[in-house]
Amino acid sequence: MKKSLSVLVFIFLAFGYSAIAQEIDKVVSVVGNNIILKSEVEDQYSQYLAQGNPDDSSVKCVILHQLLTQKLLAQQAVIDSIEVTEDEVDDNINRRLRYMSNQAGGQERLEQFLGMSLLQYREKMRATVREMMVANRMQQKITEGIDVTPNEVRTYFESIPTDSLPNFGTEVEVGEIVFQPKLTDEEKKPFYDRAESIRQEVLGGKDFGTMARIYSQDPGSASEGGEMPFADRSTFVKEFSAVAFRLKAGEISKVFETEFGYHFLQVIERRGEQVKVRHILISMVPTPASLDRAQNLADSVYNEITAGNLDFYTAAAIYSDNKETKYNGGMILNAENVNTRTTYIPVEQLDAGIFTAIDTLEPGEYSRASKFTGPDGKDAYRLVYLKSRTAPHQASLQQDYAKIKEAALDEKMNGIVADWFEERRKSSYIRIDEDYQSCDVLDVWK
Missing domain, CATH: 3.10.50.40 (Chitinase A; domain 3)
Structure with missing residues (x-):
């Protein structure tokens, strides 16, 4: 339907920080009390290129536009006491890292591209992801309760010229x-025995982290020596959680089964209702x-x-x-x-x-x-x-009502959010570096 660059649509090309030289870390924009560094823009642009997109410096203008939008929303979220929990941030980061690993062709290739381990990158990106989530939640608050009536959907559809209606495949x-x-118990036994054999080597003095790097079949933690970030009970499957929160720091568990295979773990540290563990997984093959x-x-x-x-x-x-x-x-x-x-x-x-x-x-x-x-x-x-x-057909109200309703709702929310931004821009200090003054997409901020 009607697609245009708007403050409602966030297309974050990448996220977090990578190992970019400090000399490019200059302030390219100020929004109220928040700053945007050139490294943030360059990092997102480098990952845009890594996804196979063509070199196009105008994309940096779009990236800065998105960052300005995020900063202004996050600034208002502080005033409105909108927050996200650490668990929510962890879940979001985990989903992003899984996606990035798939796009890069595996965890090792992703780490090579980032120039650091996923554990290190996780900590670097935490603040950025948290701010983005807070900004998204602020946007949701602005548009909460907004809906469109059947009459509004029809009016929206009829406002589109016939020759501009999309064609659906x-x-x-x-x-x-x-x-x-x-698997039967008998079929599972070789996998259990393998996990128990590795566990006995660890109990006998072999380094847990080294053994995890060699033997663990958990792609998300093996390269980190089996180590996982602090998490609460809801982060793990129930069998894993039951073991992790029963042990004391330093203790090594017996081998236990989850839907992923056979594990044993060691508690590294406990902080209230959160625990940091490392584990070794032996997956079961059909x-x-x-x-x-x-x-x-x-x-x-x-x-x-x-x-x-x-x-x-x-x-x-x-x-x-x-x-x-x-x-x-x-x-x-x-x-x-x-x-x-x-x-x-x-x-x-x-x-x-x-x-x-x-x-x-x-x-x-x-x-x-x-x-x-x-x-x-x-x-x-x-x-x-x-x-x-x-x-295949041209869009019709009868056949494509759900899609048309979504487009009508998007347009209505776009207008509401655009009005909100217009008011905030008038009352917020905004400065954009001269290197970006020629960006047409940033005209709304000037």
Whole structure:
């Protein structure tokens, strides 16, 4: 729909600080009591380039615009006593680091690019992420309770010239039931024995950190000697949390099992309701027999569904091992449009395996179970349901009401936030360095 640069839309190209030479650390802008350093702009621009984007110095203007927006919102958030908890910051950082690792091609390559370990980078980016989260929360407060009526949606749609209406490609509604292989106690034993063997070496005097770097299969902590940042009980899965908060500082646990495999851990330090630990993980790999059992169960569920003895949504709730979809009747949400929780997904966004599974299906049909590799790198089986397929078309109010409503709401909130910024700009001291005076996008701040 109508897309333009606005104070409502934050497109942070990167975040945090990297090892940039101190000579570029000059103040490029002042917003009230806050400053923006050239290193902040340059760091975000360098990561923009690292994502494969073309060299375009005008992007630095956009980055500074976004930083000015963030600073002004964060400044007001202090006045309004808006805060975020350390747990929320940790969760946000963890999600960002997982995304960055995937984009970089793995943790090691990301650390090479950053020039530091993820543990070091985590601490460097904490203040920046906290400020960004506070700014986002302030923006949410400005627009809380804002909605659009059906009449406003219609008025918005009718205001768009017919030749400017967007065209939508093929969209589908797809569900899945995932069957992960379950290992028997006998099949699990070699993995347990391996974890216990490493634990005995540590108890015998081997350095925990060195052993974690060599043997641990946790990609997020192995390179840090198994060390994890301070966290509360809610950060870990319940089995891990139960062990971590039961031990005293320095103690090493017995081997225990979680959904990720077999672990043992050592408590490094305890601060009230937070604990700092290091651990070693031995992941469990599906055996051929466990894969056969998963396939047999998937085939059985498929037969029950196609025979009319079991509906897909109930089957997903009972059998699916995908926690993100099983309580949604197995239906996959549009990852690019999570705010509206829409199930309509452009086919180009589909996982390649799901696209192949539904390619020959008609709406209302189910694919037979097929093997696939999950996000954890382990094989599993899934059967796929094609609920609907929408042909390419020009936007219409009847067919695309949810999308049009979202665009109308965006426009309404844009106006409200723009008015808020206009008032704050008038009463805030703002200075922009002469190097950025030619940036058209910054005219609103001058």
